[in-house]
Amino acid sequence: MTSITTKNSVVHFNTKVYKELNAYIKQTNPSIIFVLVDTNTHNFCLPNFLAQLESGDIIVEVMEMPEGEDHKTIDICTGVWEALSEYNADRKSLLINLGGGVVTDLGGFVASTYMRGIDYINIPTSLLAMVDASVGGKTGVDLGVLKNQIGIVSEASMVLIDTSFLETLPPNQMVSGYAEMLKHGLIYDKNYWKSLIDFENLDISELDGLIYDSVIIKNKVVTEDPKEQGLRKILNFGHTLGHAIESYFLGNADKTPLLHGEAIAIGMILESFISNKSESLSDQELKEITEGILKTFSKVEIDKNDQKIIIDLLKHDKKNSHGIVKFVLLEAIGQPKIDCQVTNELIVEAFMYYNSLT
Template sequence: MDSISTKNAVVYFNSEVYIELNKYIETTQPSKIFVLVDTNTHDYCLPKFLEQVESGDIDIEVMEMPNGEENKSIDICTGVWEAMSEYNADRKSLLINLGGGVVTDLGGFVASTYMRGIAYINIPTTLLAMVDASVGGKTGVDLGALKNQVGVINEGEMVGVDTSFLDTLAPKEMVSGFAEMLKHGLIFDKDYWNTLTHLEALDISDLDQLIYDSVVIKNKVVTSDPTEQGLRKILNFGHTLGHAIESYFLENADKTPLLHGEAIAIGMLLESYLSTKICGLPKEELKIINEGILKTFTKVPITKNDQKVIIDLLQYDKKNSHGIVKFVLLEAIGQPKIDCIVSNELIEEAFDYYES
């Protein structure tokens, strides 16, 4: 597969990942290489990764963090910063983030702030991170249960997508990443959406191409609007309500936490309904979206009491301006509209629709 050039970096695929990574190390000669993993990627991905890396005389230090969204926090960042300092990391050190979206988001933020910024490289190991989290330079951590409240936009030196790491994933994690791919179709490319929702006509060998296509879509959006002043906002479709739902299920002891993609799937269903009310999304397309998402994702019960707390959490969404919650909605599949204002009454109606 050809590499994909982003604004300041390049995304490489499969065997090219290690060729280009080793070339980068040989050319830049970092003072020390740090590899950030979580407990899962330490066991299942790190051995294979280290076999491929040619560091010469440069020391490699491995830092392990606990896995899970609940660990995407400033406290974990502090631990990583302190570990790097103890191992004498300097401004010429390189941080490689080997993991899913939690590792690439947090690791990118750690690198962007340690000594005011050192070089970093993302090696995503989950489908979600391959098609979304690791590409585009968004880094950051959660503030309590509030998603991505602290962070910076800063691209790494490169992204390396080795799809063989997907063999280590549980089916649930694969499904979670698939939500972001569906989103790319809904906001950008109806033909891509149609392909994803008819996977029975494909086989596993098509997955690499679908991942590649998703990265191309995200890169087109991000390259045209790196700092999210306009078009890049469309990537938040399903995320306004989805992030609030994810936060609520994460912090509520009576709920089973949802994976990111599971929450975003609910958000896309809700926001598609809102689209029919505000942007004129045809009802036949709403039906197509519902059927396409529910082929893969199971509905999750959300009570009236749940809804009230979730709606309150919307005030923390990063797209808000002057206290007004702003949504990305759809005029049609492949035709998004940004900065839509939605009343709480309509949101409650969307939840009623979802429950029915």
């Protein structure tokens, strides 16, 4: 696969990954190499990675954080910053983030702020991180249950996608990442959407190419609008309600937390319904989107009391301006519209539609 050049970085795939990583280390000669992993990637990914890392005489230190979205916090950042300091990290040190979106988001934020910025490399090990967190330079952590409220935009020196790491993932994590791929089709390329919706019959040999296509789509969007002033907002389709749903289920002890992609899948159905009612998305395409998503994602019960709290959480969405909640909606598959205002009544109607699905 041809490497993908982004605005300030480059994404390498599979056979090029370790060749490019080792060449980078030889060229830049970092003072110390730090590898940030979580509990899972420490066990399932780190041994293979270290076996192919050529560090020469450079010290390699491994730092482990707990796995899961509920550990994507400033407290964990503080622990990593302190570890860097204790091991005498300086501005010539390199941080390699080996993990899913939590590790790459948090690790990127830590690197971008430690001593006002040290170099970092992301090696995403989950499907979600490969297609979503790999490009665009968004780093950060959650504020309580509020998703990604603290962070900065700062691209990695390079991103290395080794799809063999996907073999370590449980099925629900694969499905979670698939939601972001579906989103890329819905906001950008109808043909790509159609190539994805038959997920249960997808040949695994096709997955590398589909991941590559997803990264290409995201890179085109963020290259044109790196600071999310316009076009890049389309990447938030399904996320306005999806993030609120994810936050609510994460912070409610009576609920089973949802993976990011599971919440975004619900958000995409809800926001497609809203698109059908307030924009020009056709009844047929709404049906196609709903059925396409529910082929893979199970329905989740969201009652009226849940809905009220979820709607209240919308006020924290990062796309908001002057207290107005702004949605990304669809005029048709592949034709998004940004900065749309939606009434609470229509959101409730969307939940009624979702709950009525079988």
